[in-house]
Amino acid sequence: MEVRDAAGIGDLEPWLRSQHAVGVSVLLDDPRPRRGAPLALAVAGVDGRVVAGDGAEASDALRHLVEQTGVPLVGHEVKPILVAGFAEDPDRLPAPVAFDTQIAAYVLNAALRSQTIADVVAEQLDQILPSAAELPPTARAGLEALSALAVRDPLERRLADVQLDRLLREVELPLIAVLARMEAVGVALDRDALAALDREFRSEIDRLEREIYVDVGHDFNLGSPKQLEQILFFELNLPKGRRTKTGYSTDASVLEDLRPAHPMIDKLLEWRIYTKLRSTYVEALPTLIAADGRLHTTFHQAVASTGRLSSSDPNLQNIPIRTALGRRIRHAFVAGAPDLVLLAADYSQVELRILAHVSGDEHLKDAFARHADIHRETAARVLHKPPEEITADERSMAKMVNFGLAYGMSDFGLASRANIPRREAQEFINSYFAAYSGISYYMMAIKEQAKSQGFVETLLGRKRQIPELRAANPTLRGAGERMAINMPIQGTAADIQKIAMIRVAERLRGSGLDARLLLSVHDELLFETPRDQVEALAALVRETMEGALPLAVPLVVDVKVGDDWESMTPLTRADAIAAEADELPDEAVAAAPLAG
């Protein structure tokens, strides 16, 4: 291996141009986008030559040369190299990605969480890689670049054997550059708004703490589950609820039942909400703002066993929205300049539509074809009543069942969430399956299929092995059955979202629009766009997302626009109606006049 400084990079150009692909690996002192400086970057040729740049200057020079020659990249986690390029210029064409061994290994077995290059080499080549900790950065990068090149062929053969090569080539690989660009672009955050929230939350927390200590009679650590358990169940002698491995549970559903029993419970619940929001968001997010004034998440493409993306450092897929207090945090996510706005496009009921498609259930398909209020429609069909006679409670129950379906819901689960007797929950579920026999049949069939072949798959063929289905332990086996029900639905939704992201990014490039894709939150895409281009962007995004994968039911996308991520207003009348049905509390929807 050759180690070079910045001055020794330039004369590598003829060699790079002679390679039809190169293995690449970068080692960063901080893995977060726009944070880390490279310690080393290595390039391995198909001719066996390996060159490593030593330090930030040489690594950047080598990366620039690779980008300039346009040689296709092979690596184990290529995204950080693309992020570095997009950080310099988000509008540049990225280096082409020929293969990513981390993502290939994930597609082959999504049940294992993120495999290292050493794991893949051991599996594919039956060789042990030297321990990375003992090697200098240049050697480590060189070894990884070469290893990635070496495991490509065996991985490609296995992918083709199980017909996963197209999923990798047409979805996962093109997605890498889309995600890299999103990470490099980031999202703007209003620091002052968060600072004000911090002051307000802190004073509420202080007040609640003082009041709770008075109610209890002495101080203790409210955040300690152990001390809290002692106070609640042994000092105040409140009724004990569910058990955990370590003691009695004090989670919100338990505390909810204890509210009438002691005045401190209400305050404790409120204290929990404030401290959660303060420590996870209000305090943490400002410290993660980069030099460009924006937040840059990292998307993980090889973690979730269903095919979904995840997000970390910070996680921007769990920014609060469900409560008014939480939404004040979302309010701090803003468009980055006065002439820009945010545009959010989300798939309406995508998982239930996928269930309608894969099960072929005629009644569910018909309801979606008619663009009916799906929860009301469900209640009406299950209870044998006209839709306009459905009460708020009945619609709410149907809504919970519709959500629970994709999770392999039990009567117990429904009963605890709907706060009804288990027997009633069981009756509703029975009536549901009688009314939607196609769904009932599908649930049995998918479990059988999963058991016989050991895995389940999405519409694009993405697979998840489920060894739990063969467990002797009935609890574990039950968990396996629920995974078997959920993965094809959640995973197909992920497939659709990924196709949409790739096509939207592609069409934006050729559109003359200046919009940027910022975030993907499972069934939602968030963009930043010049105000005067909103209409054109909305049309492009809606059409692309709705057409991502034709199903037996229409895919419907709701579009909203606003100056921040909280104050979003529906773009059209149809978006407004859909937003109302999807988001308002059930009572409001049941009370509202029918939309047509």
Place this chain on the structure above:
DNA sequence: TGGTTCACG
């Protein structure tokens, strides 16, 4: 490090 809790879809 593992357990608990809770933020999101």
Place this chain on the structure above:
DNA sequence: ACGTACGTGAACCAC
């Protein structure tokens, strides 16, 4: 009889 709705990530406490 048994434990019980899928998938994530982060903060905090206890060991």
